[in-house]
Amino acid sequence: MPHRAWIVAGAAFVILIGAAGFRAVPGVLIDPLHAEFGWSRATISSAVSINLVLFGLFSPFAAALMDRLGMRRVVVCALILVAAGSGLTVFMTSSWQLLMCWGVLVGVGTGSMAMTFVATVTGRWFVKHRGLVSGVLTAAGATGQLIFLPLVAALATEHGWRTPAVVVSACALAVVPLVLLCLRDYPGDVGLTAYGARGDEREQRVGPVAGGATARALRVLREASRTPAFWLLAGGFAICGMSTNGLVGTHFVTAAHDHGMPHTTAASLLAVVGIFDVAGTILSGWLTDRVDPRLLLGGYYTFRGLSLLFLPSLLGPDVQPSMWAFIVFYGLDWIATVPPTVALCRDRFGADGPVVFGWVFASHQIGAAFAAVGAGAIRDSLGDYRLAWYLAGGLCVLAALMSVSVRANREPETSR
Template identity: 30%
Template sequence: MQGAQPHWSSRLPFYYGWVVIGIAFVTMAFAVTARTAFSLLLPPLITEFGWDRALVAGAFSFGFLVSAITSPIFGRVMDRHGPRIVIGSGICLMSSGLILASAIEKPWQLYATLGVLVSAGANLTTYTAHSLFLPNWFVRRRGLAISIAFSGAGAGAIVLLPWLQTIIGRDGWRTSCWVMGLLVLLVVGPLTLLLRRAPEDIGLVADGASGSADAAQSRGKSNVVDPAWAAVDWTLARAMRTSRFWWIALGFFCALFAWYCIQVHQTQYLIEIGFKPLVAAWSLGIISVVAIPGQIGLGALSDRIGREWVWMAACCGFAVCYVALIALQHAPSYPLLYLMVGSQGFFGYAATSVMGPIVVEIFEGPHYGSIFGAITVPLVGGGAAGPWVAGVVHDATGSYRLAFLLAIACCAVSAAAIWIAAPREVRLVPGRISTRGAAQESGV
């Protein structure tokens, strides 16, 4: 009948991009928390077994190292088969690692379960995996959409981390591993069946609005700044022959070194300098909660001002966090604790919202997954090196101070590296397109 409204099902594809973001949000809530919980497990593991700090933290680092080696493989799998295979595999690895961890008695079992299985599983279900395909779904609001998905980590942390700490205190760390393993398997597992690699797989285009790219072109507002670069069919081999690839790799390595250097050791450090275990656990959770407005706000801002500015803000956030941590050792106080939490969470965690966009805006194309997978090797390598180096430094000197100073230096190097990689010189973010279009129309 003429004038009749279309059936609701005909509009379902329009919203599918946001369905994908919602699934990513839930996945991040559980998977990131399962990995972050290693910080809560560190004190009881050291207490029960009497192992060196570097040995225990090394399990986390070893798992990251294994993840780094296998990342390029899963990048290619993502390009060919999509996120259901990759993320589904990660869920199986993570849940089995957590459940088997409840039987740990020897160091090799710690490394095999909480190290390899959980870290590798997290690599396939959290920031890295989602950065392989979420950028395909959004162009105009890429930073905002990805930041909303990644803010699920904060939502999960504020609920799950204190709850897990309560289980550890009441029933033991082994029970907490069982509980978290079952949650990952039963809650996240079924949702992965709805994921798709790109909107084209179900007849859509990015942002869920057909013709958006053509419309931008017709207005003379293409986001391409360097047509010659953008015209290249970027394979992994071609990308690795460019300096931009290696500057991104360096920037990501240093940022993840700073990130996980403190994330793994934070609970133990805060307890040692005088804070109660539950306060330390809440601090870890609140960091992820503070990250929610930071990721969303700064992710959206990156769509306006550029990815480099937000990346630099994230690096500055981690640097301020380490300054506060060093000061806390000499003068433990809640104002300094709040500064550490706010700078690390609100600014530092915002780095995740621009990781994928930085790479895709330089090397956009059908081989993006393989390229990002290769860049994941140094990215995850930095996450592996940070906790291990901090543990070794503490065992050798009795203090984290030198490790924290090294992390501050890494923040400065990371910020500089992404500016040199310069995604802005290949493709403009939407806010810059509008500015350039207005300038062209006014004859400037």
Template identity: 45%
Template sequence: MLVVAVTFLALLFSAGLRSAPGVMMLPLELHFGWDRATISLGAAIGILLYGLVGPFAAALMMSIGIRRTMLAGLALMAVSTFASQWMSAPWHYVLSWGVLSGIGSGAVASVLGAAVVNRWFATRQGLVMGLLSASTATGSLVFLPVLAWLSQGGAWKPVALAVSLGCAVLIPLVAFLVPERPEQRGVRRFGEAADTPPPAPLKQAATPWLAIEALRRAARQRVFWLLAGSFFVCGLTTNGLVGTHMIAFCGDHGIAPVAAAGLLSLMGFFDLIGTTASGWLTDRYDPKRLLAVYYGLRGLSLVALPFIDFGGLSLTIFAVFYGLDWIATVPPTVKLANQSFGERDAPIIFGWVLVAHQIGAAAAAFGAGVIRETAGTYAPAFVISGVFAVLASLVFIRGLGQWGRPLTPRAA
């Protein structure tokens, strides 16, 4: 389906933008003399806003439409990264790659995938969400080696220009190829019966305030806090840590940036397989049990990483094992949101869950940089994040019977 293909590309380029700071970290350090904690702060702000914008973007998709929200996000990403070529102070980097690109990429993030899936698919939602979620890993697969090659010799401006042009190219594709609803193409949602009644109208106008109202309703349910807490750990153990610092961590062990980017690309390739398979499994098995397995395996791999020899074979094994689980958590998390809050509200609620994800990612992006500056090694950061993932797995195992219970008794 064309709308899925274009959405996949948009998510792919958004992921490429968010992976670029990891490639630019060493060149910016060499060119400007900024310390790693300062550069990590800009990346952390971008990661945080990437998540914080999500629920409001989901509400905008219900009001001004999916296509217009995508266009606004892509335009802001293109402009902010293009303008960064003239930055000369740390606050320029924080503004362009942190604040502005964070807001833009937040409009073209996982909430977009959830909104498209719920609007266009009545069945196979887990599989399609897995495919769209995998696009973030595919973004690393496609972009990181190219961006790392562009950054050879300490160059960073070609990286900014490549990301900007990529986002700009997508704008006309979205404008002309993404319909707002299936009815505009004369079709129903995939798998929807012909006698299915149309969705009930909203009880209130779909404004950004709807995101706040949805959060107030969701916060009364235990399932929301379990999803948000687990996704905090998800962010702590993926893009905030590995996505931002893995190239620099490899550099500490004498591995060139291009080779380290290739390692991340290998993770991306196997995540494309793992997350798509996770979507298929989510359509068939209990998503809570899947999440318990995913977090446990991820945590063990991160705890083990600092103690391997960083040879070619060891890193390849880690990349394959970790890559299969990179963001396999997304399809079961979206399914639990759909089951708990309904398909209309679920994209907004998932947006708030994604906020927790990005808070965790921002904490890892900044915290790992600080740990590296103070301890001289990234090892404690990887061990700590791995322990958190194992704890999240245990919470899922122990709390299976608590899902869906309200935090306060319902009125009779």
């Protein structure tokens, strides 16, 4: 019988598939919402932007809440928020309701199941193969994109945007029983040690702190922000968010449609990115156990920037071999940055690493939010996305330089 850690990791994989799919849905619905309500793309993108910001900003608080209340309680509440946020959109008549539903409710819900959840699961349940498991769980985000995007695009095309909104709500509720059945907070809760742990290694638990989870999350931020490593990691990850979720994840379908490509074809291409991202992120996790994570990040950001600089010349009504090359290359790199970033946070900040990564991930989503709104504004004012692709490509080169500048020796841990 497999170690219980693998069952927990399997449940976490399904949860993360859903979280990624739920969050990615609005990017496919920009044109249908624009057609029905007449809202500008910048206005609709603002809901995506709020979603992205809360997806990131709530992550460190979710990590602290998982320490205080347990992973199961936090994840169940998050799924209920997603179900409510998605389901209520079918009744909306004004843009502020879109901001509240897809922006606030879905943003907080998915933010509670974000990459800090990966750091928490791997940190508690695994000693051996941590990097590999981080890569596999991170790849769940790509798998969620692969499953949901073509389905949402097809449902929106055939039945209108309300049908996929209801489907997302139902899927979120369907995951709740799995969480209650399979997810456990610590190996010690079921009389085990973490996978690969030695018999004399004690389980690290974070006890209650004065002021609760919010106080701990803010304290960790205050102490981590005194180190250069935190700002270099946060700055690089902000650019990561700009160049993935904020720009490509939100606007690729619309940008491709501007060049004559059908929505369903463009959404399918974005889903193919997810296929290759699964392989790329798992490989990145395997490499993180063996190669300096700083060097991995430097390479990932450099190649991503170069691919984005070429993208404007590849868009057209048909999918040419050059576009397939971009999809494969970009897919392998999409979120390969997560395992080495998690490893650097854990290495430099110890038991506070998941919460620190939560704040680093918050910067990722703030960057994504700026790109989501900024690219929409560029499209509204200039008529195309060309400038947005060029800016993102240049910033990725900057992120590469920041990543390799992180100190090689470990920063002092924040106090616990």
